[in-house]
Amino acid sequence: MNILGLIPARGGSKGLPRKNLAPLAGRPLIAHTIEAAKASRALGRVVVSTEDEEIARSARNWGAETPFLRPAELAADTAGALPVMRHAMEALEAEGWRADVLVYLQPTSPLRRARHIDGAVDLLIAQGADTVVSVIPVPHQFNPVSLLRLENGLLKPYLPQDTPILRRQDKPEVWARNGPAVLACTREVIMKQGLIYGQRTLPFFMSPEESLDIDSAFDLALVEWALASGLLPE
Numbered sequence: 001m002n003i004l005g006l007i008p009a010r011g012g013s014k015g016l017p018r019k020n021l022a023p024l025a026g027r028p029l030i031a032h033t034i035e036a037a038k039a040s041r042a043l044g045r046v047v048v049s050t051e052d053e054e055i056a057r058s059a060r061n062w063g064a065e066t067p068f069l070r071p072a073e074l075a076a077d078t079a080g081a082l083p084v085m086r087h088a089m090e091a092l093e094a095e096g097w098r099a100d101v102l103v104y105l106q107p108t109s110p111l112r113r114a115r116h117i118d119g120a121v122d123l124l125i126a127q128g129a130d131t132v133v134s135v136i137p138v139p140h141q142f143n144p145v146s147l148l149r150l151e152n153g154l155l156k157p158y159l160p161q162d163t164p165i166l167r168r169q170d171k172p173e174v175w176a177r178n179g180p181a182v183l184a185c186t187r188e189v190i191m192k193q194g195l196i197y198g199q200r201t202l203p204f205f206m207s208p209e210e211s212l213d214i215d216s217a218f219d220l221a222l223v224e225w226a227l228a229s230g231l232l233p234e
Contacts, residue, residue: 001100001101001125002044002045002097002098002099002100002101003042003043003044003045003099003100003101003102003103003121004043004044004045004047004088004089004092004099004101004102004103005037005040005043005045005046005047005103005105005117006047006048006049006084006085006088006102006103006104006105007030007033007034007037007046007047007048007049007059007064007105007106007107008048008049008050008081008084008104008106008107009030009048009049009050009052009055009059009107010050010051010052010055010070010075010079011050011051011052011054011055011075012075012076012077014077015215015216016214016215016216016217016219016220019107019108019214020050020055020058020107021054021055021058022214022220024110024220024223024224024227025224025227025228027062028058028062029107029108029110029214029220030048030055030058030059030062030107031058031062032107032110032111033105033106033107033109033110033112034046034048034059034062034063034064035062035063036105036112036113036114036116036117037064037103037105037114037117038063038064039113039114040114040117040118040121041114041118042103042117042118042121042122043103043117043121045065045092045097045099046063046064046065047064047065047066047067047088047092048064048065048066049068049070049084049087049088050066050069050070050075051069051070051071051072051074051075052075053069056069067091067092067095068088068091070084070087071087074087081104081183081196082190082194082195082196085102085104085185085190085196086190086191088102089102089187089190089191098187099187100186100187101121101124101125101184101185101186101187102184102185102187102190103117103120103121103182103183103184103185104180104182104183104184104185105117105181105182105183106179106180106181108179108213108214108215109178109179109180109181109182109211109212109213109214110212110214110223111181111209111210111211111212111223111226111227111232112134112181112182112206112210112211113210116134116181116182116204116206116210117182119204120132120134120182120184120204121184123202123204124184124186124202127200127202128200129186129198129200129201129202130185130186130188130189130193130195130197130198130199130200130201131183131184131185131186131189131196131197131198131200131201131202132182132183132184132201132202132203132204133177133180133182133183133184133197133201133202133203133204134177134178134179134180134181134182134183134203134204134205134206134211135175135176135177135178135180135203135204135205135206136175136176136178136205136206136207136208136211137173137174137175137176137208138174138175138176140168140171143171143172143174144158144159144172144174145159145164145171145172146171147159175203178206178208178211178213179211179213181206181210181211181213182204182206183196185198186198207233209226209231209232209233210232210233212226
């Protein structure tokens, strides 16, 4: 079975300019994801999809492949993940290599490790799933029963008015994608069904501490501190 690790890394990030090359613990941000992918026993190839020559050079320096440059239209703010996945799979198939499973690894999740990648792939294969996505528990204050909306400047319950207000320990357990840090999909669901999340989508559980996601300079500083603290799980 051919399993592709695909790292999307466009050059035009807005919140933190040139984010994928931003220094983090002495290495560019993208290097942390490349290192985790290279250490994975599951991945057959580690490919970076970018339209940016500088990012491509950095990716190669850290051991990833860049067999193609992504078209500019797939690097715009409005470009979704599915077209990027399909482009990569089609480009690799054109050179004679076909991925049976694609694992999408965003560089903005630098605390994801090889064990998370391997765990998600193992789950996908063992359970015959279409998709496996990494998730974290939603903190109780962000639970749907705790949410409010604005109506004419006044706060109203987000859920229907007769929804009971529950104690913290009684609130339903809900989960959120953590970036996602790991997203594994079969070729069938991506190329034939035109989906990312197939009918059999399973969760891969990660802790909030290893799910820090970088969108801003503050996030980058927080992860830098976390890495230096020695408090992160191995």
